[in-house]
Amino acid sequence: MTRTPASKFYCFKWYEYDANFFDSSIFRGISNRVHCHPPITLFSDTSVFILKKSCYILYFQSNFIARGCSETCKIWPCGLTCSYKHRNGGNNQTFFHSSAHSWHLQCRYADSSCNGLDVEFRALPRKVLWDLPRFVQIVEVGPRDGLQNEKSIVPTSVKIELIHKLVASGLSVVEATSFVSPKWVPQLADAKDVLEVIRHVPDVRFPVLTPNLRGFEAAVAAGAKEVAVFASASESFSKSNINCTIKESLARYRDVITSAKKHGIRIRGYVSCVVGCPVEGAIHPSKVAYVAKELYDMGCSEISLGDTIGVGTPGTDFVALCFQHVISWYHYLSLPFKTNFEASDDVSLFLRALQSKSINMLAQCMCEKGEHLLISDHIICSFNCWTFFNATILATLPTYVIGTFTLLAILSVSGKVLAMLEAVLSFVPVDKLAVHFHDTYGQALANILVSLQMGINIVDSSVSGLGGCPYAKGATGNVATEDVVYMLHGLGIETNVNLNKLMDAGDYISNRLGRPSGSKTTTALHKLTT
């Protein structure tokens, strides 16, 4: 299986089947079914395919599917009607499918009426879950993120016992506490006492939060071997959480990181509000990419992307899909770029980026020029994007209109996890990224799954779903570690965590806090055993 990272197309050969496959009843069954649907002419969401002597499938992200065979190899832009020559029959036939959900329809349809499609069904999991990691590193944040929001002070001994229980379940990274101002977070005023006891536990990493040099020095004095700095992609949240602008926070963290490097201390970097902010609403991916890049360039060994208020949803939206289509059209038609968009040089630059590369470069362009581009927002107001959903019209529109449309599409992707990840991945290697989802809207597991599909294999979570940020109004707890482990094990992904022991830890802290566990897995399994 090969992957073309530059364009974010995924291409893989249909390697189970050789050319004989196309003569088989399976293929004929599918193709007959497909022909029952009207051929598509426009926007078949993400279906794009390459055909050679054997069959290749090429698709955007997790969507597909179209297939066929031909003697020639050609990449078709999304949504074009495609004719191909069947190697035996020689008839030209239209073979694209027509809608975003075509894949599901196709399979179900085939199941009810075609023989021999079992093979097709057995291949399903591989198609859907083809790129998941084998191992996921869980970063347990319960003792810090989970407890920091608790109103009544949890005794230090309880915090220490909780950490021991979490470690006993197999968790090897446990964020233990914060060396922040006790005036700001009174619950964690005992950071030194907690760390001094647990730091002797072998083979476990205990990162602690440090908001400034003062916190860093206190943490090192207490025996910290790993610290975490926490910036925000939202200016408003930065002010309410750490009382400074994003720029000021990055300057502070530069000092912390410089000092940490001297001490040989590992640094984790957080970016908060990566999809939404309680004050500013949707956060543009370019802002997240900018902060993540800064932290990474400074020397953070891992960047954790936090959906602080849990508003993110996994998917891209229809407008964003259209954005992808626009790019395809540009590539396919090699449209000339009349940079007659006189509004600003930045827009011209942006259009050139659009012409030359993929969404990655656009994200980069947005990151560097984002401020100016956003100023150009008014330009897009006069356009109604729905007018442009027809690809034929798109192809004939003056370049600047398409550019405008694209701006609109980009602006509309805010609040979506995939778009955010894609922007960040332009700057930070995937193995240096972690995700940190609060579960306010019940989207955390879905967001984790798409993050895994994007190649990320470090996931933050909190035992019993404890947590919430004292400075993020309305935010509830992190996704429960028990639920994450249950899902990962269900997917066949290793975590080295024993779910029963983890639930013990969850029960322990829930009892101490006097409320039921926030983990659905724990609740369900307890019901079974009582």
Ligand SMILES: CC(C)(COP(=O)([O-])OP(=O)([O-])OC[C@H]1O[C@@H](n2cnc3c(N)ncnc32)[C@H](O)[C@@H]1OP(=O)([O-])[O-])[C@@H](O)C(=O)NCCC(=O)NCCSC(=O)C[C@@](C)(O)CC(=O)[O-]
């Ligand atoms: C950054 C500050 C300190 C600025 O706070 P400030 O008031 O602007 O700073 P200051 O320098 O004026 O200090 C105020 C007082 O705190 C003291 N102080 C100053 N620094 C420290 C320190 N390190 N340790 C102990 N004490 C400290 C300092 O000495 C002074 O004491 P006073 O002179 O008034 O007696 C403050 O805003 C703060 O501590 N904020 C932390 C807030 C916090 O912990 N939020 C939750 C964590 S972030 C989060 O949850 C998000 C995350 C990471 O989980 C990811 C996600 O979900 O998105």
